[in-house]
Amino acid sequence: MLYREVGQYKTSYAADMAIFPILQDRIGLAAILLIAFVVIPLVGHDFLLNTVMIPFLIFTLAAIGLNLLTGYTGLLSLGTGGFMGVGAYACLKLTTIFPHVNIVIWVLASGLFSAAVGVLFGLPSLRIKGFYLAVATLAAQFFLEWCFIRIPWLYNYSVSGAIEVPLRTLMGIPVTGPTATSLTRYLIVLSIVVVMTWVASNLVHGRIGRTWMAVRDMDLAAELVGIRLLRAKLLAFAVSSFYCGVAGAMMVFLWYGGAEAEVFAIDQSFLVLFMVIIGGLGTLTGSFFGAALIYILPIVLREIPAALGLPVHPSTVEQLTFVIVGVLIIVFLALEPNGLARLWQIGKQKLRVWPFPY
Amino acid sequence: MRAPSSREVRLGEALLAVENVSLAFGGVRALTDVSFDIRKGEIRAIIGPNGAGKTSMLNVINGFYPPNTGRITFKGEARTTMRPYAAALGGIARTFQNLALFRGMTTLDNIMAGRALKMHRGFFWQLIRHGPALREEVEHRRRVEEIIDFLEIAAIRKVQVGRLPYGLQKRVELGRALAMEPDLLLLDEPMAGMNLEEKEDMSRFILDVNQQYGTTIALIEHDMGVVMDLSDRVVVLDYGRKIADATPDEVKCDKNVIRAYLGEPHGISA
Numbered sequence: 363m364l365y366r367e368v369g370q371y372k373t374s375y376a377a378d379m380a381i382f383p384i385l386q387d388r389i390g391l392a393a394i395l396l397i398a399f400v401v402i403p404l405v406g407h408d409f410l411l412n413t414v415m416i417p418f419l420i421f422t423l424a425a426i427g428l429n430l431l432t433g434y435t436g437l438l439s440l441g442t443g444g445f446m447g448v449g450a451y452a453c454l455k456l457t458t459i460f461p462h463v464n465i466v467i468w469v470l471a472s473g474l475f476s477a478a479v480g481v482l483f484g485l486p487s488l489r490i491k492g493f494y495l496a497v498a499t500l501a502a503q504f505f506l507e508w509c510f511i512r513i514p515w516l517y518n519y520s521v522s523g524a525i526e527v528p529l530r531t532l533m534g535i536p537v538t539g540p541t542a543t544s545l546t547r548y549l550i551v552l553s554i555v556v557v558m559t560w561v562a563s564n565l566v567h568g569r570i571g572r573t574w575m576a577v578r579d580m581d582l583a584a585e586l587v588g589i590r591l592l593r594a595k596l597l598a599f600a601v602s603s604f605y606c607g608v609a610g611a612m613m614v615f616l617w618y619g620g621a622e623a624e625v626f627a628i629d630q631s632f633l634v635l636f637m638v639i640i641g642g643l644g645t646l647t648g649s650f651f652g653a654a655l656i657y658i659l660p661i662v663l664r665e666i667p668a669a670l671g672l673p674v675h676p677s678t679v680e681q682l683t684f685v686i687v688g689v690l691i692i693v694f695l696a697l698e699p700n701g702l703a704r705l706w707q708i709g710k711q712k713l714r715v716w717p718f719p720y
Numbered sequence: 721m722r723a724p725s726s727r728e729v730r731l732g733e734a735l736l737a738v739e740n741v742s743l744a745f746g747g748v749r750a751l752t753d754v755s756f757d758i759r760k761g762e763i764r765a766i767i768g769p770n771g772a773g774k775t776s777m778l779n780v781i782n783g784f785y786p787p788n789t790g791r792i793t794f795k796g797e798a799r800t801t802m803r804p805y806a807a808a809l810g811g812i813a814r815t816f817q818n819l820a821l822f823r824g825m826t827t828l829d830n831i832m833a834g835r836a837l838k839m840h841r842g843f844f845w846q847l848i849r850h851g852p853a854l855r856e857e858v859e860h861r862r863r864v865e866e867i868i869d870f871l872e873i874a875a876i877r878k879v880q881v882g883r884l885p886y887g888l889q890k891r892v893e894l895g896r897a898l899a900m901e902p903d904l905l906l907l908d909e910p911m912a913g914m915n916l917e918e919k920e921d922m923s924r925f926i927l928d929v930n931q932q933y934g935t936t937i938a939l940i941e942h943d944m945g946v947v948m949d950l951s952d953r954v955v956v957l958d959y960g961r962k963i964a965d966a967t968p969d970e971v972k973c974d975k976n977v978i979r980a981y982l983g984e985p986h987g988i989s990a
């Protein structure tokens with residue numbers, strides 16, 4: 363009875379096309395934003411902010427990026443790690459060359475560089491599809507990794523070969539570097555992720571989203587209704603890589619505070635891909651679910667033995683976590699290929715008709 | 721029933737002319753030296769036994785296959801090859817024998833996708849989905865809702881088309897083609913696999929489209945009853961060759977046509 367659209371008549375097409383047409387959904391969204399922006403900063407300690415929330419949000423953004431390409435446009439990419447890396451290295455170079463420009467601007471601008479690289483490696487997608495395209499993006503991944511290691515200019519010739527994040531301030535408050543508090547970094551990451559999620563949702567619910575999904579579902583018919591395939595695919599590569607690039611820049615500048623090239627290895631590509639698959643291909647909500655499950659679940663699992671006082675060795679827990687997450691992935695692929703987002707939909711549907719079964 | 725004589729007056733000059741078109745796939749000759757025209761405002765049926773080359777003909781017309789020889793004149797412009805995108809731009813829409821819907825999208829989104837060429841608000845407006853982008857969306861939504869009402873599919877507006885029964889999917893596909901507001905609509909067996917009632921509905925939609933919007937239609941159909949009822953003129957193909965081109969009544973009595981259909985498993989079902 364609580365979750366209903368009954369009585370909420372839509373009086374215009376604009377209202378019907380709203381992204382959250384149901385009042386309860388809008389209330390829920392407002393509540394989540396309130397918790398994220400007010401409650402968590404008030405109660406959150408370093409562990410919650412730095413180990414849980416910041417990485418969760420960053421992975422969500424990367425998952426949204428990959429989802430735009432793979433879930434919405436149907437182009438499988440294994441280059442996510444590489445595209446994230448382009449963002450991180452671009453951000454380092456930008457803030458090195460122009461240290462006085464606001465770092466948040468550079469975090470966002472670095473996405474443009476990965477967008478450009480994404481478009482470049484997206485060019486073959488007009489001719490090749492599916493598995494072969496995945497192999498082509500894999501080549502991109504390895505090429506980019508090679509660049510991150512072999513081109514010292516990219517990491518400012520640092521002795522360690524790693525990115526060292528400099529101190530940058532925003533209105534006198536340290537934002538990046540060792541003195542930046544986790545609360546500051548959390549709020550910046552949160553703001554960027556919220557705005558970019560909103561933008562992604564605008565894109566997928568409008569003309570461009572339909573174009574992408576049409577290409578995904580039936581490219582011949584898409585061309586026939588007047589969609590230019592190459593354009594649509596390259597736009598998907600650009601936007602997707604932009605998101606991944608910003609996620610990569612935030613990962614280094616607002617979470618790790620420094621990173622080596624390995625951070626952007628193929629493992630990262632797979633991790634984000636798992637998030638997208640488990641969360642649900644072609645849903646933005648799913649990207650949040652997927653990132654939460656793949657990233658936060660292992661943290662919870664790791665804490666359980668300690669909380670219960672069980673004498674289990676950390677490495678055993680680590681391995682168990684791998685097994686559990688691995689099994690979950692297989693179970694999801696087999697039972698609910700549409701991911702957690704689909705379960706969420708089904709749950710809401712049940713709630714809508716409750717207490718009747720249909 | 722319509723009166724053929726009054727329609728005859730309404731029919732204009734040739735919208736599309738196919739001249740000496742041949743098409744081969746390796747050794748298979750799908751089309752051999754086929755010529756015919758489609759006049760503005762008519763319903764032109766293309767019939768023939770299985771494998772006669774009907775679908776191939778539509779594929780040549782809307783640019784999926786470049787013909788090996790021959791040329792096609794559409795709206796007075798002659799061409800030998802054309803991309804499907806250019807065909808769409810020129811005003812040719814199409815439905816498929818085996819359905820080519822965007823299965824993961826809703827009915828509404830499928831039909832909205834048919835408006836792709838008519839929506840122009842740029843990327844940056846799409847990012848915020850307010851102002852001009854939203855206005856454009858609403859404007860086209862209104863037009864799409866008219867099509868939805870016309871095809872009587874309002875109830876499945878928000879259903880993912882992959883979950884719909886076959887007959888409804890065919891209807892949605894017609895809706896998507898209509899959303900393009902085409903000058904020439906190519907329908908490849910729009911009633912295949914339908915029951916009688918669904919066929920009647922579909923026939924009515926096709927006639928209404930033709931009469932209300934003046935859309936020129938090329939229709940491939942096996943059911944001769946439907947062809948008789950709907951079409952103004954009929955082209956008959958057999959083994960890739962044109963064997964007859966006349967009114968439905970004349971075609972029905974044509975001895976070449978009867979011979980072509982004899983021995984065919986389905987024959988002419990009247």
Ligand SMILES: Nc1ncnc2c1ncn2[C@@H]1O[C@H](COP(=O)(O)OP(=O)(O)OP(=O)(O)O)[C@@H](O)[C@H]1O
Nearest residue numbers: 745748750768769770771772773774775776777817
């Ligand atoms: N892409 C292709 N590659 C090779 N051969 C093809 C191809 N498309 C069609 N053909 C062949 O061309 C011939 C004509 O096929 P087409 O599909 O045009 O027939 P049709 O008249 O539409 O038949 P149906 O009534 O079964 O739909 C057939 O022999 C078919 O096998």
Ligand SMILES: [Mg+2]
Nearest residue numbers: 774775776817
């Ligand atoms: Mg056919």
